Amino acid sequence: xxxxxxxxxxxxxxxxxxxxxxxxxxxxxxxxxxxxxxxxxxxxxxxxxxxxxxxxxxxxxxxxxxxxxxxxxxxxxxxxxxx
Amino acid sequence: xxxxxxxxxxxxxxxxxxxxxxxxxxxxxxxxxxxxxxxxxxxxxxxxxxxxxxxxxxxxxxxxxxxxxxxxxxxxxxxxxxxxxxxxxxxxxxxxxxxxxxxxxxxxxxxxxxxxxxxxxxxxxxxxxxxxxxxxxxxxxxxxxxxxxxxxxxxxxxxxxxxxxxxxxxxxxxxxxxxxxxxxxxxxxxxxxxxxxxxxxxxxxxxxxxxx
Numbered sequence: 001x002x003x004x005x006x007x008x009x010x011x012x013x014x015x016x017x018x019x020x021x022x023x024x025x026x027x028x029x030x031x032x033x034x035x036x037x038x039x040x041x042x043x044x045x046x047x048x049x050x051x052x053x054x055x056x057x058x059x060x061x062x063x064x065x066x067x068x069x070x071x072x073x074x075x076x077x078x079x080x081x082x083x
Numbered sequence: 084x085x086x087x088x089x090x091x092x093x094x095x096x097x098x099x100x101x102x103x104x105x106x107x108x109x110x111x112x113x114x115x116x117x118x119x120x121x122x123x124x125x126x127x128x129x130x131x132x133x134x135x136x137x138x139x140x141x142x143x144x145x146x147x148x149x150x151x152x153x154x155x156x157x158x159x160x161x162x163x164x165x166x167x168x169x170x171x172x173x174x175x176x177x178x179x180x181x182x183x184x185x186x187x188x189x190x191x192x193x194x195x196x197x198x199x200x201x202x203x204x205x206x207x208x209x210x211x212x213x214x215x216x217x218x219x220x221x222x223x224x225x226x227x228x229x230x231x232x233x234x235x236x237x238x239x240x241x242x243x244x245x246x247x248x249x250x251x252x253x254x255x256x257x258x259x260x261x262x263x264x265x266x267x268x269x270x271x272x273x274x275x276x277x278x279x280x281x282x283x284x285x286x287x288x289x290x291x292x293x294x295x
Binding site (some may be wrong): 009010011012014015018019022024032041043045046047048049050051053054056057058059060061062063064065066069070071072073074076077078080081 | 104106109110113114115116117118119135138139141142143146147149193194195198200209210211212214215216217218219220232235236239250254256257260267275278279283284285286289290
């Protein structure tokens with residue numbers, strides 16, 4: 001963001017995209033970011049890709065618990081209920 | 084992870100089931116948090132075996148504490164705090180805790196490969212050579228696809244450990260940035276960089292999948 005005409009490049013935008021999605025971009029950079037999105041379909045799609053990526057990660061099923069550990073924990077839980 | 088419409092009510096109901104000794108509820112709770120707990124534990128103690136022990140001890144703490152839990156934090160935040168305490172104690176006792184530096188992002192890592200952009204000597208320097216695809220638009224449908232989720236899982240498995248832990252906590256388990264910082268003992272800035280890098284790498288993997 002050293003350009004005097006106060007614009008960010010596509011490359012710079014990709015480095016700011018996560019902060020943009022996180023809502024942690026300072027207001028000045030936020031304005032530059034949104035201004036860029038207004039005229040650049042490529043970056044608009046890039047931001048969409050990041051959002052889609054996050055949504056997809058959210059659909060991952062957790063890794064399975066090893067059966068022996070699962071059994072031990074269930075046994076401990078059962079013990080609690082007896083006491 | 085999508086939450087139920089009223090997360091507070093859902094959580095209260097879950098807690099009630101756990102206190103009443105509902106095994107299925109407990110089993111589901113363990114399944115839901117196990118992987119993340121293991122990843123967090125591994126940032127404090129060395130080796131999967133020790134980390135697994137720490138996670139088990141933490142669950143015993145959860146079981147014993149169920150009746151005392153006040154609900155001042157969410158259940159998952161409470162479980163995580165028990166885990167972190169357990170892991171810290173164990174890490175200190177064994178004096179083989181993982182160096183903090185392993186959670187500090189190292190070097191430079193561009194979000195997108197530099198050759199995707201026009202070079203400094205070209206016109207429109209720093210702009211896309213070719214636009215990224217518009218698959219993110221239709222992703223509402225695409226992300227449901229099992230193959231796509233598989234690609235994402237493989238990409239996450241390939242991430243450096245710290246990035247893996249952060250993206251799991253944030254995007255799979257739904258912890259807040261603040262909770263991640265507390266659990267992993269990392270600065271807000273480092274949490275952000277790790278998440279940025281992790282998401283960027285997974286996006287690149289998805290791009291490879293959709294552009295094929």
